[in-house]
Amino acid sequence: MTNSNQPKKEFEQISAAQQQAILEKYDVESNTRNLSGVMKHVIFFGLLAFSLFQLYTAIWGQFPAQIQRTIHLGFGLTFIFLLFPAKKGGRKDKIAIYDYLLALLAVVVGLYWTFNYETLVQSFGILSQVDFIVGLIAIFLVLEAARRAVGLPITIIACCFLIYAYFGAYFPDFMAHRGQDLESLVSLMFYTTDGILGTPISVSATFIFVFLLFGAFLVKTGVGQYFNDLAVALAGKLVGGPAKVAIFSSALQGTISGSSVANVVTSGSYTIPMMKKLGYRKEFAGAVEAAASTGGQLMPPIMGAAAFLMVEFIGRDITYWDIAKAAAIPALLYFTGIWIMTHFEAKRVGLSGLTDEQMPKRSDVFKKIYLLLPIVAIIVLMLIGIPVMHAALYGIVISIAVSFFSKDTRMKLVDIIEALVDGARTALGVVAATAAAGIIVGVVVKTGLGLSLANSLVSLAGGNILLTLFFVMIASLILGMGAPTTANYVITSTIAAPAIIALLAPDATGAAIPIAVLLAAHFFVFYFGIIADITPPVALAAFAASGISGGDPIRTGFNSAKLAIAAFIIPYMIVFSPQLLMIDTTWYATLWVVITAITGMVAIGAGVIGFWYRKMYWFERIIAIATGLLLIMPEKITDFTGIAVFIVLLIIQLMTKDKNGDASPQRVTV
Known part of the structure; x- marks a missing residue:
């Protein structure tokens, strides 16, 4: 007997508790407290207020930059200290006294610009003692919040940049600068729009948050499970069907998830047991899911938070649609490469697809194709020139409307409220990552470090483009290990990308740099920062997949890197063949x-x-x-x-x- 539920009976997913345990082990952003009582409700309504504030400013207009960004920062920091324990093994049923204090300080930091806006704007960078103390506290809170919600690597890197900014005169000649005194450093970090309140958190407080809300509403419609069902219906009977289901499903999951690890756990909890039961080795099954899930962040139209940052970093009237269009062919090549590798592996070991009994009834699956309408709508809206933020807002409304097509997916008021809360909770890690990334960007801009390192890389490579690209690749992989996509893109785009630009356009500056060169450089570091998630020895996505498959983590990592070999080649292709980005061709x-x-x-x-x-x-x-x-x-x-x-x-x-x-x-x- 065949029906739409058959694959779920044949291939049991791991339990929700197991999924959460794997997420908490490999994804720092999932290691949160599970509170009850009054504080549970306080946090619930606080996160709801966070989303409502963001929706209000998205619809009716933003406040002045410093106010908009500090309120966004204050919300994020406050709930990070209330939800994320200070250490991994800390209690998750109770909030420590010092975390209440840190949350209170976060509220003060978040409201400081709001109540002192006129005074601070007219002070021209001259800080009072209170200003200095609040700014110093803001820096400390950002670093601690990033450590808890994002991970230690980004915190260490941000601290190193602060040390470099302060002790600049003591560094080697090619990196040396006059150094910043403590007051100047605090002023740069919290009282200008070049530091913590800079471009990264600006994008978080506008585009990224609304798209995270869109993703939360999509999840409420049941589209996540539908991706799995649709993938089985389309690819289940092909040679090596279960692996191709994983590839197809993970590419779709990338439209609602900006995390490789979360993507692995979401779709892998279904696809990995399926692959294992049909004969795939544990390490290979985990590797397929890890490689495909990591590629989800490369798949337009929604490519994770880093793509929105790319729009701002490149500038030059580049729109998000330009980035999504440029990413289309490279993403196609990435998933084609994994598809080809899994196809040959399936033929090598003699595996075919699912039997008729294991397949869902396709007519039942295709009846729910309307669940993809919000994603299609986003593409169409951006294609006709609707601003990105408005397109995301329309996408949310369409998601709610689409849910009413079936009583199984129909959203009630409580579902809408829960989606708002879930979206805000998802944004906490992004707030911490972009605030910490702002520290890095601020130091790079103030000291000119990006240009110095770029010239040093080019000089070290002797002007050879292949060698320069190789050095940038290694730097991007190292910087991307253990850091979320948002943070590693900010780091690599400010430190490594200028080297490629300097080599491809040595005599051009500012507006004279060709768009194709800027896109090629940024996509190069973007790709390698992301595939650090499947590159041993860290390979967080592969480790998460091994937690589901039961395979060896290191072997899973090497298998995933082998399957995603296209990802190590495509960035070089982009540099040498900018036609892939569909720019000026x-x-x-x-x-x-x-x-x-x-x-x-x-x-x-x-x-x-x-x-x-x-x-x-x-x-x-x-x-x-x-x-x-x-x-x-x-x-x-x-x-x-x-x-x-x-x-x-x-x-x-x-x-x-x-x-x-x-x-x-x-x-x-x-």
Whole structure:
């Protein structure tokens, strides 16, 4: 008997308690208190007030920048200290006395600009003793909140930058500056819009928060589970179906989740048990989910908080739609690469898709296709030029309207209120990350460190573009390990991206730098900062996946990095083939680059896995990988050479596919 619930019966998800335990272990933002009594209600209504404030300013206009951002900061800091214990093993049923004190100080910091706006604006940076103390407290609260809600790496980096700003005169010549006294540093951090109240938290207080609310409302419609059902209906019967379900589902989940780890736990709790039961190794099952879930942040139209920051950092009249459009082909190539690798792995071990009995009834699944309408609406609205924030607001309204199409998904008033609270709770980590990132940006801007490091990287590479890109890649991977996407993008875009820009446009400054160069540099560090989540030894997404699969975390990490090999290649392609970003190019030039890139990934995938139409000899694997690299390089001679060798390899595979044990897929009996 087949019905829409059949896959859920065949492949049980891990329990909600297990999901939460994995999230708390690998995702710092999920390690919150579980309170009861009066404080539970205080926090609930406080978070509701946070969302209502943000909605009010999104609809009727924002307050002056300093007021808007400090109120946003105050809300975030207050609830971080009330919800996040000071240490991982701390009590989760009770708030410590010192946390009440810290929350009270956060309220003072959040309201200080509101009650002293005129005085502070007219002070021209001259601080009173009270101003200085409040600013110093604000810096401390941001660092401590970031440690609790985001993790230790971003806090250590921010502290290092503060030390650099203060002791600048004692650093090596290429990094040296005159240094900032403590009052100047406090003024920069809290009383200008270049530090904590700078661009990162500005984006958090506007675009990011509204899109997080949109994601919370989408979840209330049941779209998360629907992504799984739709993925099974479309890909379940293909060769290696369960793995392809994971890829498809995780790409969709990326539209409502800005966290690789959260994405792994949400979709992986369903797809990983399915893959294991159909014969996939534990490490491979976890790796597929980790690689696909990490790529969710690269998938437009909603790519996580970092994409909104990219709009502001690049400037130059770039819109969010320009970023989403530029990300489309690279994201397609990323998921195509994982799809190809899992396809060859499934053929190698002889696994097929789900049986008819294990498949849902497709007509039942497609009846709920209306659940995707809010996402489609967002795309259309941005395409016709509706401002991003308004598009997100319309998306929320459409999500509520769509929920009424079925009594199973219909939102009641309590559901709407809960979505507002959930959205605010999700935003807490972003508030802490962007505030701490503001410290880093402020120091870089004030000291000129970004340009100094960029010139040093270029000099270290001897002006060689490939070597410079390699150094930037390593720096981005290291800086991205253990840091959330928002924070690692801010760090890498201010420290590493200028090196690429300096090399690609050495004589251009400001508005003279080509848009294609700016986008290529920012996408390069954006990609490597994200795939740090699946790059050993840290690989948080892979570790979370291993918590579900029961596999070895390190092996899962190496498997996920192997499956996502396209992610290590695509950023280089973007730099050398800006046509991929659909900027200043023709459709046929873009199409040619896409075709050769996908063909190259087929060759690389076969070479890495060691199977195409049959098992490959070691020298065939080397030739296949080399052929793929030739096809990816944006030169006519390499493209035509690669195509010629590819055709020869394909013909040989087809002619000899019965040799060496053709592992044609066999149905696995469960």
